Amino acid sequence: MEPARRGGRGAMLPLLGALLLALAAGVSAWPHDGAVGHGAAGFASGAGGERRYRDLAQRRMESVRSSFGATRRDLATASAGARVYHVTDYGADPTGAADATDAINKAIADAFRAPSNATMTGGIPDLGGAEVHLDGGTYLVKAPLTLPASGGGNFRIHGGSLRASDDFPTDRYLIELSAKGSSRSYDYEYATLRDLMLDCNYRGGGVSLVNSLRVGIDNLYVVHFNSDGVAVSGGHETMIRNSFLGQHMTAGTDPGERRFTGTGIRLDGNDNSVTDVVIFSAATGIMVTRPANSISGVHCYNKATGFGGTGIYFKSPGLTQAWISNCYMDYTSIVAEDPVLLHVSGSFFLGDANVVLKAVNGVARGVQVVGNIFSGRDKGVDIVQLDGKFATVDQVYVQQNSATGMTVKSTAARGSAEGNGSSWTVDFADVLLFPDRIGHVQYSLVAGNEFPGHTLRNVSGNQVVVATDKAVSATVHVLVDQNTN
Ligand SMILES: *[C@@H]1O[C@H](CO)[C@@H](O)[C@H](O)[C@H]1NC(C)=O
Ligand SMILES: *[C@@H]1O[C@H](CO)[C@@H](O)[C@H](O)[C@H]1NC(C)=O
Numbered sequence: 001m002e003p004a005r006r007g008g009r010g011a012m013l014p015l016l017g018a019l020l021l022a023l024a025a026g027v028s029a030w031p032h033d034g035a036v037g038h039g040a041a042g043f044a045s046g047a048g049g050e051r052r053y054r055d056l057a058q059r060r061m062e063s064v065r066s067s068f069g070a071t072r073r074d075l076a077t078a079s080a081g082a083r084v085y086h087v088t089d090y091g092a093d094p095t096g097a098a099d100a101t102d103a104i105n106k107a108i109a110d111a112f113r114a115p116s117n118a119t120m121t122g123g124i125p126d127l128g129g130a131e132v133h134l135d136g137g138t139y140l141v142k143a144p145l146t147l148p149a150s151g152g153g154n155f156r157i158h159g160g161s162l163r164a165s166d167d168f169p170t171d172r173y174l175i176e177l178s179a180k181g182s183s184r185s186y187d188y189e190y191a192t193l194r195d196l197m198l199d200c201n202y203r204g205g206g207v208s209l210v211n212s213l214r215v216g217i218d219n220l221y222v223v224h225f226n227s228d229g230v231a232v233s234g235g236h237e238t239m240i241r242n243s244f245l246g247q248h249m250t251a252g253t254d255p256g257e258r259r260f261t262g263t264g265i266r267l268d269g270n271d272n273s274v275t276d277v278v279i280f281s282a283a284t285g286i287m288v289t290r291p292a293n294s295i296s297g298v299h300c301y302n303k304a305t306g307f308g309g310t311g312i313y314f315k316s317p318g319l320t321q322a323w324i325s326n327c328y329m330d331y332t333s334i335v336a337e338d339p340v341l342l343h344v345s346g347s348f349f350l351g352d353a354n355v356v357l358k359a360v361n362g363v364a365r366g367v368q369v370v371g372n373i374f375s376g377r378d379k380g381v382d383i384v385q386l387d388g389k390f391a392t393v394d395q396v397y398v399q400q401n402s403a404t405g406m407t408v409k410s411t412a413a414r415g416s417a418e419g420n421g422s423s424w425t426v427d428f429a430d431v432l433l434f435p436d437r438i439g440h441v442q443y444s445l446v447a448g449n450e451f452p453g454h455t456l457r458n459v460s461g462n463q464v465v466v467a468t469d470k471a472v473s474a475t476v477h478v479l480v481d482q483n484t485n
């Protein structure tokens with residue numbers, strides 16, 4: 001409970017007294033110290049009830065002060081075990097009118113004073129669970145909130161909104177976990193950024209994580225970014241979850257959609273996961289340039305592929321090692337350059353969104369696009385499409401997908417031909433994904449009472465030709481697979 005935390009044990013009784021007084025006076029909520037301590041624009045005018053409210057809070061503060069004989073600032077930081085740093089205690093203006101950069105950075109710096117000599121991975125100081133609390137305010141920042149280069153782990157920043165000023169540097173991020181010039185492998189560990197709304201004001205980006213380990217990005221709403229919503233560089237195990245990212249506040253069919261730029265999430269590192277995230281406007285939803293990242297439960301309607309957007313882009317040709325499941329690609333496609341180990345399953349593609357395999361060196365190996373559903377607009381768009389020529393194709397499985405209004409492409413197919421003669425052709429060119437590639441064929445010939453000699457004549461051009469040694473009336477059933485195994 002707030003008062004107990006603030007005052008410490010010694011202040012419990014006066015606080016309770018004030019609380020009871022407040023309740024008796026019909027006050028329904030307990031004000032936050034920060035709001036009161038800094039003039040509280042919201043309480044300054046208005047009814048007598050509000051004034052009473054303020055007076056009570058003021059009295060409470062005085063009793064806390066006298067019982068400690070110290071300033072509130074000292075209370076927040078000095079009492080043993082109280083490691084919650086309220087930015088309003090540092091003079092940060094929670095109304096968003098005045099620049100709060102220095103105040104919040106001071107709170108962060110204090111939170112980074114390690115309470116013990118305990119360390120985490122590679123000697124990162126263990127901050128013991130310190131919290132930088134934004135007190136539910138909105139803060140204007142003219143420069144990034146930066147973490148001390150000394151590094152730190154086991155801390156969180158949460159509970160408020162940040163808005164970039166009109167002169168915020170366009171190449172920076174509102175919150176930066178980055179220790180420039182550090183010689184450590186990792187500088188920040190088990191950091192949590194939670195319950196934050198970040199308004200980048202079309203200046204820079206939202207969050208930048210550099211060489212960080214085990215970071216939680218949880219319940220963020222990042223908007224108006226010019227570069228990226230969240231950018232992860234190096235390090236590993238950043239979990240981006242339950243968050244909403246968009247360059248523009250829009251709910252779809254935005255008249256300006258063709259002009260959306262920026263990237264919702266950029267993963268220039270490995271071993272990260274993105275789960276339960278919505279990206280509602282950006283040229284690229286998620287850009288992945290390193291292997292071993294997983295994406296699940298993501299809804300991308302950031303910029304329709306028809307307008308030049310991409311939902312999820314894998315730009316790590318030859319080393320994809322990524323798995324996507326349970327996603328909703330809403331008019332936005334998945335693009336993978338030279339996919340090597342890529343899994344896409346259980347996802348819904350709407351509005352002609354598809355999976356594009358883009359050839360760089362022409363290698364596709366270990367690709368599974370299986371068990372997805374696609375809905376299109378009868379424009380003949382392929383559910384999986386090749387962009388360029390693939391010379392090396394190995395273990396590529398595009399199978400058991402279902403579509404309406406789009407053309408199903410597959411790496412395995414079945415078909416049949418019936419007629420009277422000595423040659424039967426089953427054409428798989430429309431359904432097979434790779435041109436002129438059949439790795440495996442199985443056929444059976446049904447010819448009533450006849451018993452002709454027959455053979456597989458030709459499989460070029462994704463067509464299977466079966467011939468008999470005499471003219472018969474027959475049906476030929478064929479199974480083909482573009483893989484050889
Ligand atoms: C941390 O280590 C230093 C140097 O060994 C020592 O002087 C200090 O007492 C230690 N502090 C704590 C809180 O253990
Ligand atoms: C198949 O073709 C042969 C020769 O052209 C003809 O004799 C035979 O009647 C045909 N059989 C059928 C079922 O059409």
Ligand SMILES: *[C@@H]1O[C@H](CO)[C@@H](O)[C@H](O)[C@H]1NC(C)=O
Pocket residue numbers: 457458459460461
């Ligand atoms: C198979 O068919 C293609 C195209 O019709 C042809 O060019 C090729 O020579 C045929 N191969 C054989 C072994 O008959």
